[in-house]
Amino acid sequence: MKIQKQQLEDLNKKGLENHTSHFDFLAQSLSKSGVKVDSVIGKLADFQVAIPSWALGAGGTRFGRFSFSGEPASLDQKIEDIGLIHSLTQTAGAVSLHIPWDVPNDYNAIKELAANHKIKFDAVNSNTFQDQKNQKESYKYGSLSNTSAAVREQAIAHNKEVVEIGNKLGSKALTVWLADGSSFPGQNNFQTALTHTQNSLISIYEDMPADWKLYIEYKPYEPNFYSTVIQDWGTSLMLANGCGDRAYTLVDLGHHLPNTNIEQIVSVLMLKGKLGGFHFNDSKYGDDDLTVGSIKPYALFLIFNELVYGMQNNTQNPELGWMIDASHNVKDPLEDLIQSLEAIQEAYAKALLIDQQALKTAQEAHDVTACQELLQHAYRTDVRPLIREARLRHGGALHPIDAYRALDVRKNLIKERGNKTVATGL
Ligand SMILES: [Mn+2]
Numbered sequence: 001m002k003i004q005k006q007q008l009e010d011l012n013k014k015g016l017e018n019h020t021s022h023f024d025f026l027a028q029s030l031s032k033s034g035v036k037v038d039s040v041i042g043k044l045a046d047f048q049v050a051i052p053s054w055a056l057g058a059g060g061t062r063f064g065r066f067s068f069s070g071e072p073a074s075l076d077q078k079i080e081d082i083g084l085i086h087s088l089t090q091t092a093g094a095v096s097l098h099i100p101w102d103v104p105n106d107y108n109a110i111k112e113l114a115a116n117h118k119i120k121f122d123a124v125n126s127n128t129f130q131d132q133k134n135q136k137e138s139y140k141y142g143s144l145s146n147t148s149a150a151v152r153e154q155a156i157a158h159n160k161e162v163v164e165i166g167n168k169l170g171s172k173a174l175t176v177w178l179a180d181g182s183s184f185p186g187q188n189n190f191q192t193a194l195t196h197t198q199n200s201l202i203s204i205y206e207d208m209p210a211d212w213k214l215y216i217e218y219k220p221y222e223p224n225f226y227s228t229v230i231q232d233w234g235t236s237l238m239l240a241n242g243c244g245d246r247a248y249t250l251v252d253l254g255h256h257l258p259n260t261n262i263e264q265i266v267s268v269l270m271l272k273g274k275l276g277g278f279h280f281n282d283s284k285y286g287d288d289d290l291t292v293g294s295i296k297p298y299a300l301f302l303i304f305n306e307l308v309y310g311m312q313n314n315t316q317n318p319e320l321g322w323m324i325d326a327s328h329n330v331k332d333p334l335e336d337l338i339q340s341l342e343a344i345q346e347a348y349a350k351a352l353l354i355d356q357q358a359l360k361t362a363q364e365a366h367d368v369t370a371c372q373e374l375l376q377h378a379y380r381t382d383v384r385p386l387i388r389e390a391r392l393r394h395g396g397a398l399h400p401i402d403a404y405r406a407l408d409v410r411k412n413l414i415k416e417r418g419n420k421t422v423a424t425g426l
Contacts, residue, residue, distance in 0.1 A: 001080070001084065001412045002084075003084060003403075003407060008088070011406055012398045015398045023386070026383075033355075034355070035353060040386060041390045045090065045390045048093040049280070049322045049341060050092075050096040050123070050322060051082045052324065052325060053097050053101065053102040054098050054101060054102075054327055055327045055333060055336075055337060056071065056077075056082070056337075056423055057327075057423025058423075059327030059329050066329055067422045068332060068333060069419045069421075070410055070418070071333075071421045071422055072421070072423050073422070075102045075105075075110060076110070079110070079114050079117060082119055083116075084334065085334060088338060088403055089342070089391065089396055091391075091396075092341060093120060094121070097125065097169070098124075098125045099162045101127070110169065111169060111170070114169075121171045122173070122321055122323060123171060123213075124163070124175070125162070125174075126159045126162040126174065126175075128159075129179035129223070135154070137151040139179075142188075144176075144229075145188075145193040147196070156200050156203050156204055159174065159204040163207070163209070173214070173321055174204070176214065178217075180197065180229040180230075181229050181231075187226070197229050198239055198243075201214070201242070205247055213248060214240070215249075216230065217236070217250040218231060218233055218236040218255060219252070219255040220256065233251065236250070237249050248275060249269050250278065251265060252325055253281050253303070254282070254283045254286070254288065254289065255287060263306045266306040269317075270306070270317045271310075272316075273318070275310070276318065276320065279323050280322070280325065282294050282296060282300070282326075289326040290326065291326065291328075291343070292324065292326065292339075292344055293339075293342075293344070298379060300343065300347040301347045301350050301351060307351070308348070312356075324337060324340050334410070338404060346384065349383035350379050351378070354378040355374055358370075359371060
């Protein structure tokens with residue numbers, strides 16, 4: 001299924017009058033307080049988030065997986081799904097592939113299909129947390145950190161192959177997330193595991209094309225429950241520094257212990273020019289993979305405040321690779337992604353409204369109350385008319401979820417693909 005421009009224009013007509021009055025009112029009041037509204041809308045329109053190839057089907061937990069009818073059964077269909085989301089939201093202009101779940105059969109055909117949907121290939125992801133069929137060595141006791149040289153070599157070779165695949169598609173970054181760690185005290189020697197990991201990462205890094213970046217992700221627990229080899233941002237940063245200039249830390253919102261001050265981590269990494277990638281999701285307890293902004297929208301806003309500050313002030317930090325990394329098992333995956341994109345745009349728009357000059361003045365005057373007021377004034381502004389306007393100007397839907405439902409997208413996908421398709425992924 002492909003959504004036609006005309007279909008969206010017809011749907012948008014219905015809500016246009018209402019939108020225009022809301023937008024005009026907001027734009028006027030923002031302009032009066034010194035906000036350059038067109039510039040904010042331009043930034044919102046430019047902000048593109050990659051959709052991972054594993055998020056288009058229903059996710060599973062270790063207890064079970066309830067597939068969603070009409071799931072994409074091939075990489076082609078996954079790209080078509082992202083195309084649907086992108087045409088509605090105009091903010092999902094990239095795909096992040098997971099290898100080996102989504103190895104293309106025909107590279108040219110896949111590139112052409114993606115180009116047709118205006119989708120670029122973002123960072124590619126390796127997988128050494130599962131054993132694949134006919135794989136010689138097992139990752140049961142770790143991959144890049146394993147005590148066995150044969151296992152480490154196999155894992156290194158896999159990462160190099162992922163880079164090769166990504167390179168053929170136009171990707172420019174490799175994301176490494178390791179499940180390596182230990183579930184019981186004494187199982188691993190921490191120093192040996194870290195040393196092996198560093199050396200393995202260096203071997204992957206040195207083999208990458210010169211214009212590629214390496215993103216090193218961290219996670220404090222799960223699937224190992226006593227220790228993980230790359231448990232936190234400090235360890236990731238240390239490993240990135242050990243690899244070289246084009247190795248960076250990747251922050252995944254769900255990969256922190258409860259109440260961690262993620263915005264501060266973001267800020268410090270950008271100051272050091274070492275924040276490379278960013279994974280969006282939300283969680284109540286742990287790595288719950290919930291819809292972005294569904295639990296802690298204010299925390300997301302505070303994180304975006306630091307991202308915006310960093311993008312404006314830290315030229316030493318490269319452009320970031322943005323991706324949604326969430327996959328759960330109860331909602332229509334496409335509706336869930338649309339909601340996530342909306343939450344990301346909302347937090348970004350609100351952060352862009354913060355009066356940075358006034359904030360700096362208040363900080364220097366130690367006016368703590370004013371500092372809080374400035375942040376919360378931006379946070380309490382209903383920015384949705386700005387996001388809608390950005391979508392409207394680029395041919396998207398005023399109300400993506402409503403349009404998705406009005407166009408019967410899921411029904412059409414089921415008709416095309418059947419009831420019992422299952423997407424590759426967890
Ligand atoms: Mn992640």
